[in-house]
Amino acid sequence: MDVVKSDAANYKNFLKEFIETQNERALYGAEQIIKTFIKRNISPEEIVNLHILAFAELYPNITPEVHRAMNFLLETMISYGMALQEYQALREKQLELQSEISVAASMQETLLLTEKPCISGLDIGVISIPAQQMNGDYHHFMKGKDGSLGIAIADVIGKGVPAALCMSMIKYSVDSFPEEAMSPQMILNSLNRVVERNVDPSMFITMFYGQYHPDSEMLTYASAGHEPGFHYCAETDTFSEIKAKGLVLGVLPDTEYQQYERKINKGDMIILLTDGVTECRNGEEFIESDEVLERIHEFRHLPAQEMVEKVYRYFERMQDFHLRDDFTLLIFKKRV
Amino acid sequence: MELDIRVEKDNDQIAIFLTGEIDAFTAPKLKEELAKCTVQSGKIIQVDLEQVEYMDSTGLGIFIGALKSAKEHDSSLKLVHLQDRVFRLFKITGLDEIMDIKPVIQGGKQ
Numbered sequence: 001m002d003v004v005k006s007d008a009a010n011y012k013n014f015l016k017e018f019i020e021t022q023n024e025r026a027l028y029g030a031e032q033i034i035k036t037f038i039k040r041n042i043s044p045e046e047i048v049n050l051h052i053l054a055f056a057e058l059y060p061n062i063t064p065e066v067h068r069a070m071n072f073l074l075e076t077m078i079s080y081g082m083a084l085q086e087y088q089a090l091r092e093k094q095l096e097l098q099s100e101i102s103v104a105a106s107m108q109e110t111l112l113l114t115e116k117p118c119i120s121g122l123d124i125g126v127i128s129i130p131a132q133q134m135n136g137d138y139h140h141f142m143k144g145k146d147g148s149l150g151i152a153i154a155d156v157i158g159k160g161v162p163a164a165l166c167m168s169m170i171k172y173s174v175d176s177f178p179e180e181a182m183s184p185q186m187i188l189n190s191l192n193r194v195v196e197r198n199v200d201p202s203m204f205i206t207m208f209y210g211q212y213h214p215d216s217e218m219l220t221y222a223s224a225g226h227e228p229g230f231h232y233c234a235e236t237d238t239f240s241e242i243k244a245k246g247l248v249l250g251v252l253p254d255t256e257y258q259q260y261e262r263k264i265n266k267g268d269m270i271i272l273l274t275d276g277v278t279e280c281r282n283g284e285e286f287i288e289s290d291e292v293l294e295r296i297h298e299f300r301h302l303p304a305q306e307m308v309e310k311v312y313r314y315f316e317r318m319q320d321f322h323l324r325d326d327f328t329l330l331i332f333k334k335r336v
Numbered sequence: 337m338e339l340d341i342r343v344e345k346d347n348d349q350i351a352i353f354l355t356g357e358i359d360a361f362t363a364p365k366l367k368e369e370l371a372k373c374t375v376q377s378g379k380i381i382q383v384d385l386e387q388v389e390y391m392d393s394t395g396l397g398i399f400i401g402a403l404k405s406a407k408e409h410d411s412s413l414k415l416v417h418l419q420d421r422v423f424r425l426f427k428i429t430g431l432d433e434i435m436d437i438k439p440v441i442q443g444g445k446q
């Protein structure tokens with residue numbers, strides 16, 4: 001790129017003034033010119049060349065040694081200029097990648113989209129917020145032909161893009177299982193094999209799968225190493241942990257999961273969450289699950305969706321609005 | 337928060353002492369150090385987590401990877417002196433049943 005002539009002339013004048021007077025003002029003027037060069041992507045070797053030409057015009061009688069030394073500098077600046085160009089190309093590439101990731105994130109949202117089902121007598125609330133652009137938590141609702149409701153909540157170890165890709169795989173595996181194989185135990189058995197075969201050894205997934213049968217008012221469930229959920233019993237006004245043993249998905253190929261069940265009565269609530277909820281921190285202090293339950297208890301008279309949003313806001317404020325991990329909280333209340 | 341890793345070797349025994357926090361930030365360093373040990377064959381590797389106050393699920397992934405690698409190389413991996421909060425993670429995820437883990441017991445070390 002040709003340096004604009006007037007800039008070259010100005011540069012020469014500033015150089016002359018500085019050599020003769022050592023006036024800082026001249027230096028400042030040259031700096032301003034260089035700044036416009038940077039903006040116009042003018043390479044360092046072009047600037048050195050400009051300097052050589054200006055100097056030669058001002059002092060035609062310079063010794064050949066000085067002249068050669070100047071040219072020497074010019075040559076070495078060429079590789080510097082190339083590195084700079086590379087850096088600029090990388091910066092552009094980075095911006096490109098960033099915009100691709102945000103496209104991927106919105107695509108993931110579409111892929112993993114699940115609709116909160118309407119089942120009479122049940123009130124469901126759910127919130128899922130990623131710590132970074134892409135979410136490694138996952139929840140999904142499935143309505144069975146027999147009127148049952150399947151609820152999956154999962155957390156993939158690891159964050160960011162790989163975690164998110166993994167979640168899409170889980171969702172499509174579950175979707176492909178035939179309906180007669182949809183018991184919580186069977187789903188986890190099958191998913192474990194899918195994850196074990198397809199995912200990097202240091203990556204694994206925790207999942208809770210529950211199935212609610214409105215006719216018998218029973219919740220059957222199984223867990224693959226997932227953070228335990230809670231059952232709020234309206235009659236006694238107490239919470240109990242929904243304990244379920246099971247290894248995380250993807251570690252051993254032949255893991256068999258146990259299935260459990262419990263009766264859900266009127267006014268009861270089932271609370272499912274990911275470790276982003278229990279790993280919230282208040283400064284250096286961790287938030288204990290009791291505190292999560294206290295908030296839920298405080299908001300228990302609100303509709304389920306309002307409850308999860310209020311709980312989230314509470315912990316978000318407590319952590320200065322900076323999530324360390326993806327946060328998913330799901331509550332379902334049995335109204336009648 | 338940082339993670340300090342100290343490795344002591346005595347013939348086939350390798351003792352690794354960890355101090356600090358294990359999270360997504362410090363995990364790569366731990367992964368690298370553990371891998372150096374687990375790719376050697378016939379070693380007895382013991383990781384001491386007494387000074388680890390916090391570990392998130394990334395840490396679990398690292399230890400599972402290390403366990404798999406140790407098994408492949410006929411080495412063994414054992415975790416000792418885990419604090420309650422850290423041990424809880426292994427318990428919830430069912431990993432306490434497939435790994436050799438000795439937590440801190442009340443009233444002293446086990």
